[in-house]
Amino acid sequence: MLDGCKYICQPQVEGNLAMGSQWSKDSVYKKAMKAGYRARAAYKLLEIQQRNDIIRPSDNVVDLGAAPGSWLQVLRDLTGGKVIGVDLNPIAPIGGVTTIVGDFTDPLVQERIREEAGGIINIVVSDASPKLSGQKTYDQARAIGLGEDALAFACTLL
Template identity: 60%
Template sequence: MGSQWSRDKVYLRAKSEGFRSRASFKLIEIQEKFAVIRRDDNIIDLGAAPGSWLQVLRSLTDARVLGIDLNPIAAIEGIDTLEGDLTDPVIQQKAQEMLGIVNIVVCDAAPKLSGHKSYDQARSTALGEEALAFACNVLKTGGNFVIKSFQGADFPELLASVREHFHAVKTYSTKATRKGSTEIYIIAKNFKG
């Protein structure tokens, strides 16, 4: 990696602690603040590659953890993975068959960025809406949902959509997020079903 990464303390810490990316600390921080995951929760991680959130999820639950991504995910002990599109009904059905009850859906996915802020933000919101639709299709009533998004013109619409489906919804910017980033997480608890 280039010099950008050699100066990134969170990235260097992630590597030294055996995590696949700095994103691990974002999920750890979210769990510490909001307690979205219980020891017996079955969890689906959407957009799971390279697998850093899967590594953290494995330590937070004794139940089943499934990662779904368009790209292959290198094996992690105790983790199942599916390679495919989260909008594909076949993938959604396979995920439910593999886990049975789904208590939590998390999504740290982001579209490939073009550098055009408004375009990238719109694509991020569209991905968020797809992840929300997936969660609404598979989550059990009372389940939780955590999703990354980016603040911008379309963000309030996504936030409003999440609020329609969950009883408690908050937004949160993690300390591990790079300075200047518009990245924000939506923490949604107690799915209405």
Template identity: 60%
Template structure:
């Protein structure tokens, strides 16, 4: 029977335009609305496989782009990738050896969903907290952060935690998000250290 979502218009468009997944349009929309990436920004992308956000990032900056994922990421020209866990201190050291400081940290990662709403919500919030912690270790002052999350009972706490580290924090539901999904993005600008 295949995917529960099937091949909708956005999926087909992504394949026709050469993107590795529909997620590319989510980043393009976030960028259009919030301008979180500037042409000279070093970017670290957490949970970057299969690489559609890396494809977009490469077109938005002339600086370094580093993608991290537990799974291998097929090569992309002008993009450096690290296969590993964002919680591993060695991965953090690898990132710091590639770029002195990051201007932008992005995370479109999600755990494999079990179908149990409260369990999945807790797992995504834990992943979001790990991404925020990583961002706080590599971002320069004034840097930007965006992370995919899911609406639920634990979300307000994550949102409040993010507000402690950034001057501007907003949420965004992209048009490319599948109907019925509780997915949304936290877009945080101007890291305050």
């Protein structure tokens, strides 16, 4: 089913993986805030782009699990094409970016994505994570399932 789909896995950007109030001590977090990004994850996408040069100036790009929007900020700057973010949670507006609140596995949401992209989608990216329960095995299974859903979505729309 997934034959012919190219996917790239990258390690996380190095840095302190602290949570909560400790983010303020994280140098990558501070760098992201100073640069105007919504989250430190922006540097993960920038690193993927630097290593693989996958996003072209005219690409239409869909970001699955896009909240809070730091990847959308990077994508907007990398491409002159349409940038569409999809998430279950609302995303604060970003100039030049279309956001959709919904489940990307829902056929109605997929149709809306196609419409917003004018029927042409060149790249699908995702850094999505399910809400964590704290039960490692359960959370891992849900994360794997979400990744499989994202890959199936990409193979359907690309």
